[in-house]
Amino acid sequence: MTNSNPFLNLNYETALENLGHDYYDPVTAAEFPRHLLRFRNDQLLPLLNLTPSEVTDEHFIEAFGKFQAIRPFLALRYHGYQFGSYNPYLGDGRGFIYGQVRGNDGRLYDFGTKGSGQTPYSRTADGRLTLKGGVREVLASEALHQLGVRTSRCLSLIETGESLWREDEPSPTRASVLIRMSHSHIRFGTFERLNYLQRPDLAKKLLDHVIYYYYPHLENETEKYAYFYQELVQRVAELAAQWMVAGFCHGVLNTDNMSITGESFDYGPYAFIPTYSPRFTAAYFDYSGLYSYGNQPRICRWNLEKLQAPLAMVMSVKDLEKGLEKFEPHYQQQYQQLMLEKLGFVSLSPETGTQLVEETVNLLYETQVPYHRFFAELANWFSPSWQQKSNIILENAEFVEQLQARETLWESWQQCYQQALKECSEQELEAVASRLKAKNPKTALLRPVIESVWEPISLENEWDPFYALLEEIQS
Numbered sequence: 001m002t003n004s005n006p007f008l009n010l011n012y013e014t015a016l017e018n019l020g021h022d023y024y025d026p027v028t029a030a031e032f033p034r035h036l037l038r039f040r041n042d043q044l045l046p047l048l049n050l051t052p053s054e055v056t057d058e059h060f061i062e063a064f065g066k067f068q069a070i071r072p073f074l075a076l077r078y079h080g081y082q083f084g085s086y087n088p089y090l091g092d093g094r095g096f097i098y099g100q101v102r103g104n105d106g107r108l109y110d111f112g113t114k115g116s117g118q119t120p121y122s123r124t125a126d127g128r129l130t131l132k133g134g135v136r137e138v139l140a141s142e143a144l145h146q147l148g149v150r151t152s153r154c155l156s157l158i159e160t161g162e163s164l165w166r167e168d169e170p171s172p173t174r175a176s177v178l179i180r181m182s183h184s185h186i187r188f189g190t191f192e193r194l195n196y197l198q199r200p201d202l203a204k205k206l207l208d209h210v211i212y213y214y215y216p217h218l219e220n221e222t223e224k225y226a227y228f229y230q231e232l233v234q235r236v237a238e239l240a241a242q243w244m245v246a247g248f249c250h251g252v253l254n255t256d257n258m259s260i261t262g263e264s265f266d267y268g269p270y271a272f273i274p275t276y277s278p279r280f281t282a283a284y285f286d287y288s289g290l291y292s293y294g295n296q297p298r299i300c301r302w303n304l305e306k307l308q309a310p311l312a313m314v315m316s317v318k319d320l321e322k323g324l325e326k327f328e329p330h331y332q333q334q335y336q337q338l339m340l341e342k343l344g345f346v347s348l349s350p351e352t353g354t355q356l357v358e359e360t361v362n363l364l365y366e367t368q369v370p371y372h373r374f375f376a377e378l379a380n381w382f383s384p385s386w387q388q389k390s391n392i393i394l395e396n397a398e399f400v401e402q403l404q405a406r407e408t409l410w411e412s413w414q415q416c417y418q419q420a421l422k423e424c425s426e427q428e429l430e431a432v433a434s435r436l437k438a439k440n441p442k443t444a445l446l447r448p449v450i451e452s453v454w455e456p457i458s459l460e461n462e463w464d465p466f467y468a469l470l471e472e473i474q475s
């Protein structure tokens, strides 16, 4: 029998399945009372060689709400360090891998579920995702993608008609099931579990799998394990820099939320920072501020260091230690480059570049002007005439008094920005203007913005503000 649903006709690969039963448990999906498609990510369909107009809402619902499928569902086994303590009682407790598909970029993608029902790893929890949690994850991944952060994306969000009880939301609260697309759902914690079980054989098999599928250019290197760790360190350092520049605080950087491909995922209690403040904390349960905005690079490094124990079952400790030494320089290099791009520049003299980033961060910290607005205003008001005169730079910005109040800092920053512009040709000035616009969206996904679209959903089932916000952050 042929099925006309394009999602059921994709060419599913069996990379994870072929790893064998030591890494997952086959599970079934919950049956939901209702299936209301609240979000479909048409931007992702071309990557799957699908044409949006040929994919109906019903196709999404059949595959990702009613869970018609052609491959078994695999709940992955993993452990992890959570707030510094090792937790062996983890694993996919409300999700599974629905399938794996190769995108037309040649890379392998997972369809991972969230909120699809209980598994052997749910323990006492319900295996569900709140609708608000789903809405927040959709918004975060789209906004981060737009800001150039390497992130998972959401393919669909379906409201399921169930009621849930949660401590962090007014309850009963509505439920949803989400499909996430990312390169891999293999986490640092997937390796940590194998160390806990003392299974070097399984760790080696998993590492070979990771390199084969996600680091294929290293496959034939004699030192492939050392190169893999070096590249992972680099990817994670870059990711940390991408978060910092985006003004994003992930909130729960446990090792079970760190992907082996160095992608950002799992958007729970995250927040974008209102103002530049290293101590800003996103999760209400993060009492010590361990996963604060400013700690993120340090925590990423710590997580990479913890990963050395399981990897040491397969490769030399010396190679691991050497690999991690590069974290700091990679991070600094990437942060510097991305901050300069956010300020409009790609090629400044090193002295000007370093000084500009330093002064910008200091200015944002000392004045506490809104982080995202500062850059959006820069994009909005930019004028080539700023090259001639420093005191007109941002003179019409909405928070200019707040900047002027710190006269010395402010004037010094204006001069520094002017100096950077002086290093640009006329043509480059045009590029600065368009770069500023491209890197700094008008709308930032601050908490009040999210709440402002959630409120109509929760009070009146009114979804238009959510779609309008999505359109703003996706364009």
Ligand SMILES: Nc1ncnc2c1ncn2[C@@H]1O[C@H](COP(=O)(O)OP(=O)(O)OP(=O)(O)O)[C@@H](O)[C@H]1O
Residues within 6 Å of the ligand: 089, 090, 091, 092, 093, 094, 095, 114, 121, 122, 123, 125, 126, 127, 128, 129, 252, 256, 257, 265, 266, 267, 268
């Ligand atoms: N409602 C729930 N029911 C069952 N298990 C849950 C639930 N919420 C969280 N868990 C489990 O608790 C652990 C930590 O959860 P965490 O919030 O980091 O991940 P998650 O949001 O469920 O999923 P992911 O990391 O894939 O985005 C995981 O093992 C997760 O499966």
Ligand SMILES: [Mg+2]
Residues within 6 Å of the ligand: 256, 257, 266
């Ligand atoms: Mg998680």
